[in-house]
Amino acid sequence: MKKGIDIGGTFIKVLWEDGKKEKHYIKDLKKDREALMEKIREVIKAGNPSGVGIAVAGFTSLNGIVYKSPNIPALDKTDFRKVLEDINIPFVVGNDVNLGAFGEWYYDYRDSKILLLVAVGTGLGTGLVYKGEVFFGVCGSALEMGHHTVKKGGELCNCGRKGCWEAYCSSYAIEREYKKLTGRTLKDYEIAEKAKEGEEEALKVVESFKDYLITGLMNGVHIFNPDRIVLAGGVIETFKEFLRDVPEKVKEISEELPALCLKISFSRAGEFMGARGALAYALKYL
The missing domain is CATH 3.30.420.40 (ATPase, nucleotide binding domain)
Incomplete structure (x- = not known):
């Protein structure tokens, strides 16, 4: 087995x-x-x-x-x-x-021609399946969208560069932004609880995270023209109740043609x- x-x-x-x-x-x-x-x-x-x-x-x-x-x-x-x-x-x-993207296609979305998986947890990773095959690139490093620059000279990413998408969409990004606003060190799931309780600072952090998430997803739509985007990872699960309108928001700010072909869903695979x-x-x- x-x-x-x-x-x-x-x-x-x-x-x-x-x-x-x-x-x-x-x-x-x-x-x-x-x-x-x-x-x-x-x-x-x-x-x-x-x-x-x-x-x-x-x-x-x-x-x-x-x-x-x-x-x-x-x-x-x-x-x-x-x-x-x-x-x-x-x-x-x-x-x-x-490989996670391949699992999404293999188990749940075999009707998809181009499936883009975006997983947000400790870091941010992406994967692409094209007509049932993983798109690895020439040497295996394709789809490192977490390390594409969304803000030149921006926040430090764990990869050592500044302004990466991951530096704004990850557990450590959320924790860093909360500490900036409050001076307090909390884990991402604790910040999620504060946001659910209506704490202003926590809600600001969630909105910032969500804004960068939507922007990065729009970039993915315009680059790959996928018919399916799947959102996954621990941070997505933790903040899911704040992200229900992300599919609608991404389609709103994307060009009409690729948006027409697109469906965005949340992974059913969990952790x-x-x-x-x-x-x-x-x-x-x-």
């Missing part, structure tokens, strides 16, 4: 072919390369799978090398072929949101989106 594994900044999430789910806490390991690699190997081998799909948060090449993981520094320069060379289990590796995509990719290609 095959399984999909999603290596994130806080958990490794696992989804088996029979629907069984697992979560392994790794936040304390994400700066300790040796300990993290050992944990990954342990999770991959557990249960003796017949094949494994591995989704990784970062700039991941087609041959399984993670060149940079802005939110999991211990993964930088990791070559999964070497990490797993003594483990006799077939595997495929890809960027988490690229196992990346693991589901990795499993789908393994099911198709292993």
Whole structure:
């Protein structure tokens, strides 16, 4: 039986072919390369799978090398072929949101010709499926829209650049903006609760996040002309009640022609989106 594994900044999430789910806490390991690699190997081998799909948060090449993981520094320069060379289990590796996009198409939207997935959590990732195939680009790093510039000379992103979309649409962006307004340090989900209670500062932060989200989505509409955009990730789930009108707002500010072809929806995969995509990719290609 095959399984999909999603290596994130806080958990490794696992989804088996029979629907069984697992979560392994790794936040304390994400700066300790040796300990993290050992944990990954342990999770991959557990249960003796017949094949494994591995989704990784970062700039991941087609041959399984993670060149940079802005939110999991211990993964930088990791070559999964070497990490797993003594483990006799077939595997495929890809960027988490690229594979997540494939999972959205594979399980929910096979009628889509061009599906764009935008996932907002610790960072912001995007993936594209064109006629049933993941668009990886020439070397595997396509669709890093989280690191396209939306404000030149703007806020610092975890990738080291300034003004990236992720620097305005991510958990750390929300937390940074709230601290600027209030001087208080809260987690994104705590800020969401404050907003639900009607706190003015929290609502301002939500509106700023939402404005940048809508702007970035409009850019995606104009660049790719997708027929389906799927919104996913922990931050999207946490703030979903404030985002119900995002599909309408994106279509309002986009050009009429691409807007006519477009549907925007929220992922049904929940926090196992990346693991589901990795499993789908393994099911198709292993």
